[in-house]
Amino acid sequence: xxxxxxxxxxxDRIRPKTLDQFxxxxxxxxxxxxxxxxxQQNRIYSMIFWGPPGVGKTTLxxxxxxxxxxxxxxxxxxxxxxxxxxxxxxxxxxxxxxxLFTAEDETKAHGSAVLFLDEIHxxxxxxxxxxxxxxxxxxxxxxxxxxxxxxxxxNSALLSRSRVFVLEALTAEETAEIIRQGxxxxxxxxxxxxxxFLAQFANGDARQALNLLEVTVELYxxxxxxxxxxxxxxxxxxxxxxxxxxxxxxxxxxxxxIKSMRAxxxxxxxxxxxxxxxxxxxxxxxxxxxxxxxxxxxxxxxxTALVVANEVFRAVETIGLPECQINLAHGTAxxxxxxxxxxxxxxxxxxxxxxxxxxxxxxPLNLRNAPTKLMKELGYSKGYEMYSTDDLLPEQxxxxxYYRK
Numbered sequence: 001x002x003x004x005x006x007x008x009x010x011x012d013r014i015r016p017k018t019l020d021q022f023x024x025x026x027x028x029x030x031x032x033x034x035x036x037x038x039x040q041q042n043r044i045y046s047m048i049f050w051g052p053p054g055v056g057k058t059t060l061x062x063x064x065x066x067x068x069x070x071x072x073x074x075x076x077x078x079x080x081x082x083x084x085x086x087x088x089x090x091x092x093x094x095x096x097x098x099x100l101f102t103a104e105d106e107t108k109a110h111g112s113a114v115l116f117l118d119e120i121h122x123x124x125x126x127x128x129x130x131x132x133x134x135x136x137x138x139x140x141x142x143x144x145x146x147x148x149x150x151x152x153x154x155n156s157a158l159l160s161r162s163r164v165f166v167l168e169a170l171t172a173e174e175t176a177e178i179i180r181q182g183x184x185x186x187x188x189x190x191x192x193x194x195x196x197f198l199a200q201f202a203n204g205d206a207r208q209a210l211n212l213l214e215v216t217v218e219l220y221x222x223x224x225x226x227x228x229x230x231x232x233x234x235x236x237x238x239x240x241x242x243x244x245x246x247x248x249x250x251x252x253x254x255x256x257x258i259k260s261m262r263a264x265x266x267x268x269x270x271x272x273x274x275x276x277x278x279x280x281x282x283x284x285x286x287x288x289x290x291x292x293x294x295x296x297x298x299x300x301x302x303x304t305a306l307v308v309a310n311e312v313f314r315a316v317e318t319i320g321l322p323e324c325q326i327n328l329a330h331g332t333a334x335x336x337x338x339x340x341x342x343x344x345x346x347x348x349x350x351x352x353x354x355x356x357x358x359x360x361x362x363x364p365l366n367l368r369n370a371p372t373k374l375m376k377e378l379g380y381s382k383g384y385e386m387y388s389t390d391d392l393l394p395e396q397x398x399x400x401x402y403y404r405k
Contacts, residue, residue, distance in 0.1 A: 010185060010211075011207045014210075015062075016059055017066065018066075019036060019063055019067065022060070024056055024168075024170045025060070027168070034165070039063070039064060039067050044141050045163060046142040046143070046161055046162040048120065048162050048163070050147075050149070051166060051169075052169050053208075054205030055169060055205070057118075057145035057167060058118060060143075061114065065114040070112065070114050071113035071114070073114070073116070075116070076119060077119045077122035078119055079321075079322075081127060082126075082127060085115070088140070115140045116143045116144075117142060117144045117145070120144030121147075121150070123320065124317055124320040128154065128155040128158050135158070135162075136161065142158075144162070148282070153284075169203065169204025169205070170205070172196075175204065175206055176198075179209050179213060182214070183213065186217050187225070188227055191227065197232055212235060219235050253272055254289065256272045257272035257273060257286075257289070261335050269333075270329060273329065283320075284317065286316075286328055291306070293309070296342065297340050297341075298340055299341045299343060299344045299345060300341050300344055301341030308335070309331060312330070312331035315327040343405060354397060364392060364393075364394065365380055366379075366381060366382055366384045370382075
């Protein structure tokens with residue numbers, strides 16, 4: 001067994017170049033389907049690809065640009081900003097259409113450049129707004145990719161100028177076909193049970209399957225030309241495997257982060273925060289967890305914690321990476337060091353249990369609104385005192401204590 005002498009990841013080496021080679025998303029690229037027709041008719045418009053990782057979002061964008069002969073630019077919203085977009089626009093404006101599309105080749109398209117923006121949900125509002133005029137005037141055809149619901153993460157103005165396509169996780173059969181292509185590229189044979197294991201492990205993410213296959217070949221190259229199931233399972237312990245949002249490692253790290261703040265262990269909390277940021281976790285996901293934590297675990301012990309957590313979330317939205325990692329660190333330290341009190345949270349869920357157990361119990365008459373004469377005659381609002389110290393719960397729940405200090 002020999003490993004190709006290249007630093008290019010396997011997933012990139014076998015990436016399809018044409019729609020005919022593309023595996024999966026038949027509802028979009030099959031015969032007569034919208035993306036296939038858009039390419040065939042050269043009617044390309046701005047679009048958002050929404051779907052899980054490793055299902056072909058980047059590949060489709062490249063194929064669209066290639067098969068319609070358009071200039072293609074690729075950015076990641078994690079690291080790019082206005083400056084990179086401005087540079088692309090200036091380049092497009094500096095080149096004439098004649099320079100971009102030669103008259104000798106009549107198959108070449110006449111249209112805008114394609115800008116593929118990976119993880120578009122990482123762009124803050126100001127950055128997304130910056131794109132608008134160039135999308136509107138046709139300088140750029142935007143293809144955004146996101147794993148998050150674009151209804152929440154993409155500005156309404158930009159969303160209204162784009163068409164959203166939902167990409168689905170690959171089936172086990174589709175993943176297995178890609179695995180076998182990867183094995184051919186590496187010059188190895190993968191046993192059937194190992195293919196099945198890889199396909200299930202990937203959970204619809206082709207890149208995940210190919211990463212594990214490639215690591216396995218690298219670690220067990222001396223074992224010959226066959227990849228066995230036990231090789232794959234051993235390779236799973238390798239540090240080379242990436243952190244993935246859907247993996248157990250993701251949930252373990254988030255759990256460790258929350259529990260470290262709960263224990264007021266600021267050093268551990270900052271460490272697990274750094275792990276998530278370094279692995280590419282969406283900072284808004286982390287900030288949401290902080291907002292929840294502020295009420296759930298700190299609550300009335302320090303009510304301003306919710307204010308701080310909300311401001312961190314706002315900073316993440318408006319500033320974005322990499323600078324917002326400083327705001328996350330600030331908020332994490334504050335929440336970890338704050339006193340803890342779950343009284344309001346626990347009390348609410350106890351009350352919720354009673355609501356679900358007893359249903360809508362009759363509200364005491366003195367608490368009911370009395371907008372009509374009849375209601376007043378029936379005793380609605382009678383005896384109500386603004387600052388009453390009486391038990392105001394329904395009759396069946398008199399004496400219940402939800403908020404216990």
